[in-house]
Amino acid sequence: MSTPGVLVLIDEPRHGHPDRPLRRVPADEPHILVTDLGITRGDGVFETVGIAAGRPQALDAHLARLARSATLLELPPPDLGVFRAATLEVADALAAAPSSWCKLVLTRGPEGADRATGWAYGEVSRDWPERTDGIAVVTLTRGYASDVTTSAPWLLQGAKSLSYALNRAALREAQRRGADDVVFTSTDGYVLEGPTSTVVLRLGGELVTPPVEAGILPGTTQADAFELLAARGAATRTRPVRVAELADADALWLMSSTRLAAPVRELDGRLVAVDVRLTADINDALAARTS
Ligand code: PLP
Structure with a gap:
C-alpha cells in the first residue's frame, strides 16, 4: 500500500474564523459524510497546487482561482487566509520531498447542513517522464x-x-x-x-x-x-x-x-x-x- 498523504481539515470555511479552523488528521481514515454534496453531486470547487521542497508554487494565483470558481458556483466565498494556512501546513509536512502537491477542496457541504466542507490533502509527486x-x-x-x-x-x-x-x-x-x-x-x-x-x-x-x-x-x-x-x-x-x-x-x-x-x-x-x-x-x- 502506498504511504498515506497529509490531510488538514478546514472547518466551516464559510463562517470565517472558527476557534480551530485547521485540524491535521490521519489521511487514511474516513472524514467526509456520505451526504456531502461534493461527493453526491460533484458540487464544489478545487485547486491543485505544486510544491517545491516545501514551498507552494503560484499559491496566490491558485487561491484567487479558488475564489473565482466559488463565485461561479455561487458558493459562499472561501476564507483564503485559512486555505493558505492549510496549504502551508501540508507543504511543510512534505518539505523533505523535492516535489509534492496539495489539493484544496471546498464543497457545498453535507445536504441540509448549511456549512461548507473544506480540506487540504497533499502527497509526494510521482516522476514526470x-x-x-x-x-x-x-x-x-x-x-x-x-x-x-x-x-x-x-x-x-x-x-x-x-x-x-x-x-x-x-x-x-x-x-x-x-x-x-x-x-x-x-x-x-x-x-x-x-x-x-x-x-x-x-x-x-x-x-x-x-x-x-x-x-x-x-x-x-x-x-x-x-x-x-x-x-x-x-x-x-x-x-x-x-x-x-x-x-x-x-x-x-x-x-x-x-x-x-x-x-x-x-x-x-x-x-x-x-x-x-x-x-x-x-x-x-x-x-x-x-x-
Ligand atoms: N485547465 C483545466 C481544465 C485544468 O484542470 C487545469 C489544471 O488542473 C489547467 C487548465 C491548468 O491549470 P494550472 O496550470 O493552474 O494547473
Missing part, C-alpha cells in the same frame, strides 16, 4: 461554442468544479485512440484547453494561448511560464486560436501545476516537433519557483 518524452494528444470537441460563458453561464465552463467525470472520460477516449491526452475544441472551431491543462502553441515566433473568455480556466502554470519567457525577451500573446492553426504550430505544450510543461510530440496522429531545449528551460524555471 512526459516532460522529456513528450505526449501524444488528440483533439476532441467539448460540444460547446466558444461563447459558452456568456450564452450559457450555468454550464460553469471556466470554473474548476469537482465535476471532473467528463474530463476523465475524455482522457479515457484519448487512451482508446492510442493517445495520452486531449486538446478540447469548441463547436465553432477554436482551441480550448486540455482536461487538466492549458494549451500553449508557438506560432510565427510567438508563444500563444487561448483566452479565458472561451470558457477555459486561467492557467497558473501558463501565466508563470509566459512571465518567465517574457522576462527573457520572448513574445507572448493571449488570443483566440483557430483549430486549423494547430497544424501551423512549430511547438505545442500542455501546461499544468504538477506535470508542468509537457511537450506534444504527436497531434491527431501527426508528428509535432519538440523543442527539447526550450521545454527543459521552461520546466527548469517553473520547477525553481519559490512562490
Whole structure:
C-alpha cells in the first residue's frame, strides 16, 4: 500500500474564523459524510497546487482561482487566509520531498447542513517522464461554442468544479485512440484547453494561448511560464486560436501545476516537433519557483 498523504481539515470555511479552523488528521481514515454534496453531486470547487521542497508554487494565483470558481458556483466565498494556512501546513509536512502537491477542496457541504466542507490533502509527486518524452494528444470537441460563458453561464465552463467525470472520460477516449491526452475544441472551431491543462502553441515566433473568455480556466502554470519567457525577451500573446492553426504550430505544450510543461510530440496522429531545449528551460524555471 502506498504511504498515506497529509490531510488538514478546514472547518466551516464559510463562517470565517472558527476557534480551530485547521485540524491535521490521519489521511487514511474516513472524514467526509456520505451526504456531502461534493461527493453526491460533484458540487464544489478545487485547486491543485505544486510544491517545491516545501514551498507552494503560484499559491496566490491558485487561491484567487479558488475564489473565482466559488463565485461561479455561487458558493459562499472561501476564507483564503485559512486555505493558505492549510496549504502551508501540508507543504511543510512534505518539505523533505523535492516535489509534492496539495489539493484544496471546498464543497457545498453535507445536504441540509448549511456549512461548507473544506480540506487540504497533499502527497509526494510521482516522476514526470512526459516532460522529456513528450505526449501524444488528440483533439476532441467539448460540444460547446466558444461563447459558452456568456450564452450559457450555468454550464460553469471556466470554473474548476469537482465535476471532473467528463474530463476523465475524455482522457479515457484519448487512451482508446492510442493517445495520452486531449486538446478540447469548441463547436465553432477554436482551441480550448486540455482536461487538466492549458494549451500553449508557438506560432510565427510567438508563444500563444487561448483566452479565458472561451470558457477555459486561467492557467497558473501558463501565466508563470509566459512571465518567465517574457522576462527573457520572448513574445507572448493571449488570443483566440483557430483549430486549423494547430497544424501551423512549430511547438505545442500542455501546461499544468504538477506535470508542468509537457511537450506534444504527436497531434491527431501527426508528428509535432519538440523543442527539447526550450521545454527543459521552461520546466527548469517553473520547477525553481519559490512562490
Ligand atoms: N485547465 C483545466 C481544465 C485544468 O484542470 C487545469 C489544471 O488542473 C489547467 C487548465 C491548468 O491549470 P494550472 O496550470 O493552474 O494547473
